[in-house]
Amino acid sequence: MTHLDPPGGHDRPAVPSSAARALARCIAVEPAKFAAAHWGRAPLLSRAAELANPAGFTDLLSPADADELLSRRGLRTPFLRVARDGQLVPAARWTGGGGAGAEIGDQVLDEKILAQYADGATLVLQGLHRIWPALVDFTRDLGTALAQPLQVNAYLTPAGSQGFATHYDTHDVFVLQVDGRKHWRIHPPVLIDPLEKQPWGGRADEVSATASGPAALDVVLEPGDALYLPRGWLHSAQAQESSSLHLTVGIRALTRYALVEELLALAAEDPRLRAGLPFGTDVADPDAVEPELTETVEALRDWLLRADPAVLAARLRGRAWPAARPAPIRPLAQAAALAALDADTEIAPRAGLRWQLTGTGDGKVTLRLFDRVLTLPGQCERALRAVLTADRIRVGDLPGLDDDADRCTLARRLLKEAVVTPASSSSAG
DSSP: EOOOOOOOOTSSOOOOOHHHHHHHTTTTSHHHHHHHTTTTTEEEEEOGEEEEEEEETTOOOOOHHHHHHHHHSSOTTTSEEEETTTOOGGGGGEEEOTTTOOOOSEEEEEHHHHHHHHHEEEEEEOOOOHHHHHHHHHHHHHHHHHOOOOOEEEEEOOOOOOOSSSSSOOOOOEEEEEEEEEEEEOOOSSSSSSOOOGGGGGGGHHHEEEEEESOOOEEEEETTOOEEOOOOOEEEEEEEOOEEEEEEEEEEOOOOOOOOOHHHHHHOHHHHHOOOOOOOOOTTTTHHHHHHHHHHHHHHHHHHOOHHHHHHHHHHHHHHGGOOOOOOOOOHHHHOOOOHHHHHHEEEEEOOOOEEEEEESSSEEEOOOOEEEEEEEGGGGHHHHHHHHSSSGGGOOOOOOHHHHHHHHHHHHHHHHTSSGGGGGGTTT
């Protein structure tokens, strides 16, 4: 029997309060209305006064924070891009050696960044959901609310400048205006729901022609404002009388085409679909290809009707779970907790961890995580379920095990595997 449990399970639990708050910072409508009227359908502008966000977004990344990242954190490519006049500036123009003890050639050089920015270039800080603490936490919470993996970039644009020409993204985004004002012009898609393999550059003429027409939304974002854009919607943005800083939260949702890709990969199991074409078939001749196409389509249809949803779900899990890492852990604190653990120690599930608990039927239980599978004795199942669904739990209170020695053994294994954390540091992210 398979048990699917929160937060990665089949039956999603209620959204935690921190996740609900993260979403409320980005949309000024109820989640149900957002899902029905805007998600994947239409832009949504939310003004600062309408959001549950009176302080704006400077707590996530301020201009001073951006300066620190550019000057004191030893950034390397690809954590920074530089764009000017709609084109990327080659990294060789703003990177160089890291100095003594850092024999690398692609470290961001602050004096060269100053020159680029002073000349009107836009700076794009990338992957901030992995390197800036406030955004690590916010991204995890918002990703939980949306049930999707996210990425976060920051765009710093000098006064009056525009970093990129009108284009579209192949993923949905939230734009969070942190500082300054930026003028956005939004146009309808030239391609509905583009895939990652369908970037705007392949439709540059259509994009340009559509951008020359009337905008669907023409708006200046002020500090604290938020804008949701579904993938495919054309947009351009220009800083106004002062420099601008905004965050772009990219939503890397799976599509139905991902199901198609996985189904086709699984179709290799069907002997009819593996069969070679007849001897001498001229593949350049439509008349010769037509009967083979007919038979192939029939074989594919027959196979698809027998496709196992559980097998497909397992393949999709392999795509989705690694894309959204759980909360970071503190290795030194984790190791210290291992050494000091006893029955009175309190532990907590690692925040944002996706998991699946499965009884194997042979006296064992498997705990499937985003990057590996743990196999444990079947008598651990109740204790595993208890710790993974609790806010925190005392080791001596883990159910289903005979004595504290067994409970401590299990707790140590879970700490070492980074499945749980010491309860006092459960918010380490």
